[in-house]
Amino acid sequence: MAFEMRARPLAKCIKCTSHRSLTLPIRSFTSAARLALDVDTGATETQAPPPSTPKKRDPNTVTTAHGERQLLRNQRLMPIGSRRRRAAMQQSGLPFSELPYQCFQEAREYLREDRAEKLEAIRIERERIEKLKQAKVSETEQSRKEIRLQSMQRQLEELKILADINDPLVKKTFEDGKGDMNKPIYRYLADRKWRSYKRRVLIQRITQMNVVPDVLPSIEPVVSTSLSFAGRKVAHGEFVDSLISAQAPKLNIQCYDKGKRLVTIAVINPDVPDVSKDGFGYRCHFLACNIEISPTDTQVNLSKLVEDKQVVLPWLPAYAQKGLPYQRMSVVILNQSGPGETETRPIDVTTIQASDKKRDGFILRSFVNRMKLTPVGVDLFRTKWDDGTAEVMQNAGIPGWDVEFRAKRIEPLPYQRKDGERYR
Amino acid sequence: MVLIAHHTGLAKAPSMATLAILSSALKDLRISQQSLPAISHMSKRNASHQAQGRANKAKDGPGKRLGAKKTGGEYVVPGNIIFKQRGTLWFPGDNCFMGRDHTIHAGAPGYVTYYKDPARHPDRKYIGIVFEKGHSLPQPAHAVRRRKLGMLAYQTPPPTQPIDQVFDALGPTPSISQLSPVAVKKNSRGSTLALRPGYQYRQANWEIGREAEKREAAMQEQGKTTRMFPVFKPKNRFAAWRKSAARISKNAETRARNRMGKAKK
Structure with a gap:
C-alpha cells in the first residue's frame, strides 16, 4: 500500500482516508494481471455487447412520463386510464372503495348517510310533484301551477346531483373518462368542466x-x-x-x-x-x-x-x-x-x-x-x-379562382397651401 | 478679534463691506477725530446670483404642437393624423389605429367621430371613423358591423408555362462533349474533364462529389468494397469504439516504426 501511495500520488486524493486497510484496485508497476477481470477484457474486446431488450411495461401500472413514452415506443401501447388510477393500481390490488384507511372509511360512512338523506328528499319531492299534477285547479290558477311544477322539477334535478356529487367513486369514474352521460351527475360534472375553461375560450373567440x-x-x-x-x-x-x-x-x-x-x-x-x-x-x-x-x-x-x-x-x-x-x-x-x-x-x-x-x-x-x-x-x-x-x-367548379383582389387606391387629400404670411 | 480670526483662520481678505461696518463701529472709540478715507466709495458689488445649474425653475420649453389635427365630422383618408398626444388621452376606435407615440391615425376613408363607448370601457374616450356623414358611433351592440371591403377584383393573367415544359420544348440538353471538342479532356480514369473557369481542366464539383459513390458501386459489382469500415451507424457505439481503438493502435504502430527508422539513421 505504501508503495502504491508513493508510486501514484493520485491515490492520496481518494476521499475516504480512514479505510486504509482496504485494497483499492490501483495498478502498481506489475507486469502480471492483478484481477481476473483484466484478463478477460482482451477476449471480450472483439465481441459485441448483448443487444439490450427493452423492458416490458404494463399499460395498467406505468406512471412516469418516461415509462409512458417507452411503452408507446417499444410496445406500441397507450397507457390505460389516468396516471392517478395507474398509480393506485400499482400500489395495491384492493378496490378503491376498500382502501384500509380509517379516516377514509369514516368519511365514506358520513357521505353514505348524507346520500340517504338526499334520496329521501328526492322521494318526497317526487311525491309532491305527483300530488300537484293530480290536483285540479281553476283556469286562472293553471299557469301558476305550470310554473310551480317547473320549479319543483328543477329542484328535483338539483337533488339528484347533490346525492352523488360527493361520492369519491363518481369522481374517480368521471376523471377516468368513464362517466355515463345518461346519468345527471356525470352530465353535470362534464358541463362544469366544459364551462370552467373551454367554453370561456369559445366565447372569447366568437x-x-x-x-x-x-x-x-x-x-x-x-x-x-x-x-x-x-x-x-x-x-x-x-x-x-x-x-x-x-x-x-x-x-x-x-x-x-x-x-x-x-x-x-x-x-x-x-x-x-x-x-x-x-x-x-x-x-x-x-x-x-x-x-x-x-x-x-x-x-x-x-x-x-x-x-x-x-x-x-x-x-x-x-x-x-x-x-x-x-x-x-x-x-x-x-x-x-x-x-x-x-x-x-x-x-x-x-x-x-x-x-x-x-x-x-x-x-x-x-x-x-x-x-x-x-x-x-x-x-x-x-x-x-x-x-x-x-x-x-x-x-x-367555383368560378373566380383566377381573380385577385387588390386594395383600392384612395385619393390623397389635396394639399392645402397655408396663407403667405407663414412663408415670409 | 473678528478681524484677526478672519485673517488667521481663513487667510482671506475681508470684503469691503465688512471693513466699512467695522470702521463705523470703531469710529466712536477712536481718540483722534481725523477723518480716514471713506471706505464706502471704494466698495464694489460683485455678481451674487447663481447663473448655472438649477438656480432658477425650468421654464416652459418649446410647444410640442399636440392636440386635435382633425375635428369631428372632417373627412380623412387612411394614414391621416387625427390627434397628437402624450399618453393615451384618446383611444383608437372603429377604423382608427394608434401610432408609435400614441398618435391616432385614420385607418379608412370617412368622417372623424369623437365618442365614448361605455360597453367597451366605462371611461375611455375614442376616436373613430364613420363611412357616411349621418352615421354615429358606437355601433349598436347586436347589429351587424358596418364594414367596407376597400378592394377591387382583378383577373390574373393566365399562368405561364411551367419550367420543365419550357425545357422539354427546347429539346434535350446538349452534353459537355457536344459543346466543343476542344474544351474537353479525359483523365486517367476515363472521366471527362471540361475547361472550367480559371482555365482548369477538371470535373465539375457535383461530379467530384459523386465520384466516390460511383467507385463504390463499381467495386460492389465485383463483390468488393472501397470502404475501410462498414457503413457508419451513428448510434452503434460499440462499432465506433472498435474503430477508434483500431485507429489508435494503427497510429501507435506507425509512430513506433518511424521512431525505429530514425534510430537506425
Missing part, C-alpha cells in the same frame, strides 16, 4: 372575431362542439388548409341536458366580398336539419346525412380568393324549438323556401326567426388563400 354581431345578434352556447377535418381536431377559430377543408368535417356535439332533440346545423361565411356594394355579404356553405343528438349520441358526420330528409345545402369547400383577408367559417347549432318550447319539432326539408336554398346572400338571422329556432352552440374555423385554394375551387 366575440373577438365578431361572430356574434356579424352572424347572430347574440348566442349563449349550452352544447359543446368540436370540429375535426380528416380525423384531426380543429381548435375554435383555427386556420384550416383549403385542401383539408374541401371535405366535409365531422362535428361532435355534446349536450348536457337529458333527452333527444333535433338540431339544425348551418355553416355561414360572413366575409364574402361584394365589390359592387364595397362591403361584405354572406354565404351558406352547409345547411342540414333534423339531426338527432342526445348526451350519448354526439357524433355528426356532415358528409353522411340523409340527402332529402336532412341536407338542404351540401358541403361547399371553404375558400377565400387571393388577396382577401381571412374568412370566418362559423358553424352554428340551432335547436329546432322556439323560445318557449321544450320539445323540438322536425322540419320538412322540402318546404324550406327557395330563398333559403340559395347559398349566396343567406342571412342566418332571418332564417332563425322564420323557422323559429334557438341557437344553442357555435364553432368557428378560418380560411385564407393558400397554395391549394385554386385547385379546390377548380375541382368544386
Whole structure:
C-alpha cells in the first residue's frame, strides 16, 4: 500500500482516508494481471455487447412520463386510464372503495348517510310533484301551477346531483373518462368542466372575431362542439388548409341536458366580398336539419346525412380568393324549438323556401326567426388563400379562382397651401 | 478679534463691506477725530446670483404642437393624423389605429367621430371613423358591423408555362462533349474533364462529389468494397469504439516504426 501511495500520488486524493486497510484496485508497476477481470477484457474486446431488450411495461401500472413514452415506443401501447388510477393500481390490488384507511372509511360512512338523506328528499319531492299534477285547479290558477311544477322539477334535478356529487367513486369514474352521460351527475360534472375553461375560450373567440354581431345578434352556447377535418381536431377559430377543408368535417356535439332533440346545423361565411356594394355579404356553405343528438349520441358526420330528409345545402369547400383577408367559417347549432318550447319539432326539408336554398346572400338571422329556432352552440374555423385554394375551387367548379383582389387606391387629400404670411 | 480670526483662520481678505461696518463701529472709540478715507466709495458689488445649474425653475420649453389635427365630422383618408398626444388621452376606435407615440391615425376613408363607448370601457374616450356623414358611433351592440371591403377584383393573367415544359420544348440538353471538342479532356480514369473557369481542366464539383459513390458501386459489382469500415451507424457505439481503438493502435504502430527508422539513421 505504501508503495502504491508513493508510486501514484493520485491515490492520496481518494476521499475516504480512514479505510486504509482496504485494497483499492490501483495498478502498481506489475507486469502480471492483478484481477481476473483484466484478463478477460482482451477476449471480450472483439465481441459485441448483448443487444439490450427493452423492458416490458404494463399499460395498467406505468406512471412516469418516461415509462409512458417507452411503452408507446417499444410496445406500441397507450397507457390505460389516468396516471392517478395507474398509480393506485400499482400500489395495491384492493378496490378503491376498500382502501384500509380509517379516516377514509369514516368519511365514506358520513357521505353514505348524507346520500340517504338526499334520496329521501328526492322521494318526497317526487311525491309532491305527483300530488300537484293530480290536483285540479281553476283556469286562472293553471299557469301558476305550470310554473310551480317547473320549479319543483328543477329542484328535483338539483337533488339528484347533490346525492352523488360527493361520492369519491363518481369522481374517480368521471376523471377516468368513464362517466355515463345518461346519468345527471356525470352530465353535470362534464358541463362544469366544459364551462370552467373551454367554453370561456369559445366565447372569447366568437366575440373577438365578431361572430356574434356579424352572424347572430347574440348566442349563449349550452352544447359543446368540436370540429375535426380528416380525423384531426380543429381548435375554435383555427386556420384550416383549403385542401383539408374541401371535405366535409365531422362535428361532435355534446349536450348536457337529458333527452333527444333535433338540431339544425348551418355553416355561414360572413366575409364574402361584394365589390359592387364595397362591403361584405354572406354565404351558406352547409345547411342540414333534423339531426338527432342526445348526451350519448354526439357524433355528426356532415358528409353522411340523409340527402332529402336532412341536407338542404351540401358541403361547399371553404375558400377565400387571393388577396382577401381571412374568412370566418362559423358553424352554428340551432335547436329546432322556439323560445318557449321544450320539445323540438322536425322540419320538412322540402318546404324550406327557395330563398333559403340559395347559398349566396343567406342571412342566418332571418332564417332563425322564420323557422323559429334557438341557437344553442357555435364553432368557428378560418380560411385564407393558400397554395391549394385554386385547385379546390377548380375541382368544386367555383368560378373566380383566377381573380385577385387588390386594395383600392384612395385619393390623397389635396394639399392645402397655408396663407403667405407663414412663408415670409 | 473678528478681524484677526478672519485673517488667521481663513487667510482671506475681508470684503469691503465688512471693513466699512467695522470702521463705523470703531469710529466712536477712536481718540483722534481725523477723518480716514471713506471706505464706502471704494466698495464694489460683485455678481451674487447663481447663473448655472438649477438656480432658477425650468421654464416652459418649446410647444410640442399636440392636440386635435382633425375635428369631428372632417373627412380623412387612411394614414391621416387625427390627434397628437402624450399618453393615451384618446383611444383608437372603429377604423382608427394608434401610432408609435400614441398618435391616432385614420385607418379608412370617412368622417372623424369623437365618442365614448361605455360597453367597451366605462371611461375611455375614442376616436373613430364613420363611412357616411349621418352615421354615429358606437355601433349598436347586436347589429351587424358596418364594414367596407376597400378592394377591387382583378383577373390574373393566365399562368405561364411551367419550367420543365419550357425545357422539354427546347429539346434535350446538349452534353459537355457536344459543346466543343476542344474544351474537353479525359483523365486517367476515363472521366471527362471540361475547361472550367480559371482555365482548369477538371470535373465539375457535383461530379467530384459523386465520384466516390460511383467507385463504390463499381467495386460492389465485383463483390468488393472501397470502404475501410462498414457503413457508419451513428448510434452503434460499440462499432465506433472498435474503430477508434483500431485507429489508435494503427497510429501507435506507425509512430513506433518511424521512431525505429530514425534510430537506425
